[in-house]
Amino acid sequence: MTRRIARLFGRGGDLNPRNMRLGVWAWLIQRISGLVLVVFVVAHVVAISQASLVTKGPLFTLLDGLRNPFWYVDRTALAVDLLMLGIIAFHGMNGIRIVLFDTGIGVGLRSHKVIFWIVIAIAVVASGLVIYYGLPMLGGT
Amino acid sequence: MLLVVILGVHLWLANFGQASSSLRAVLGVVLLGLALFHGLNGVRTVIFDFNIGAQGHKFTTMLLLLLGVVSLLFGMYGLWPLIVGG
Numbered sequence A: 001m002t003r004r005i006a007r008l009f010g011r012g013g014d015l016n017p018r019n020m021r022l023g024v025w026a027w028l029i030q031r032i033s034g035l036v037l038v039v040f041v042v043a044h045v046v047a048i049s050q051a052s053l054v055t056k057g058p059l060f061t062l063l064d065g066l067r068n069p070f071w072y073v074d075r076t077a078l079a080v081d082l083l084m085l086g087i088i089a090f091h092g093m094n095g096i097r098i099v100l101f102d103t104g105i106g107v108g109l110r111s112h113k114v115i116f117w118i119v120i121a122i123a124v125v126a127s128g129l130v131i132y133y134g135l136p137m138l139g140g141t
Numbered sequence B: 001m002l003l004v005v006i007l008g009v010h011l012w013l014a015n016f017g018q019a020s021s022s023l024r025a026v027l028g029v030v031l032l033g034l035a036l037f038h039g040l041n042g043v044r045t046v047i048f049d050f051n052i053g054a055q056g057h058k059f060t061t062m063l064l065l066l067l068g069v070v071s072l073l074f075g076m077y078g079l080w081p082l083i084v085g086g
Helices: A002-009 A022-054 A059-073 A075-102 A109-137 B002-016 B021-048 B053-078
Strands: none
Touching: A022 A075, A022 A109, A022 B021, A022 B053, A075 A109, A075 B002, B002 B021, B021 B053
């Protein structure tokens, strides 16, 4: 297994899991989550626009129609939405960390790690607040 | 940075819904445009990392630009009831 990984990524390769440190993991997850979010944004736009195609009336009425299937009836869709919320929170907060890094804040190795865990904590708290306040209002339990 | 702020407002409004239709429409269109540009530009960067050559760069940029414009128009169609004040 170790030999196979070394052959795939190179023994000293940056993407060899044995060599990967926190910063490389953050970079890799940022890229993968970004690609996932592009698909999600397009799917989100299509879902809202489909509602406009089949129902006439104010957008709030259309969104009400979307709320139940997305948040309550279909548990799988709810799980996907919650997963997307987590991915969005991670991607957004890690993006802010990268901007801070680019502007010279948190450049040292230690502060780099500290800021990473601070932004992750903010992402977890923000996701928790959205779930805590948002979910009961949307019919979930 | 702006995208994170507007996304936060978007999530807040989606859950608590205290804003006029015109403000929602403006926020919706701005968020849509920023998200599409940021996302598709990110896809472009990832594709460019695979050494696809100058022709490939041009083709990828044009393809993603087209996809972005179509998605923006489709998204604005979805937001139309807000834009026209429904």
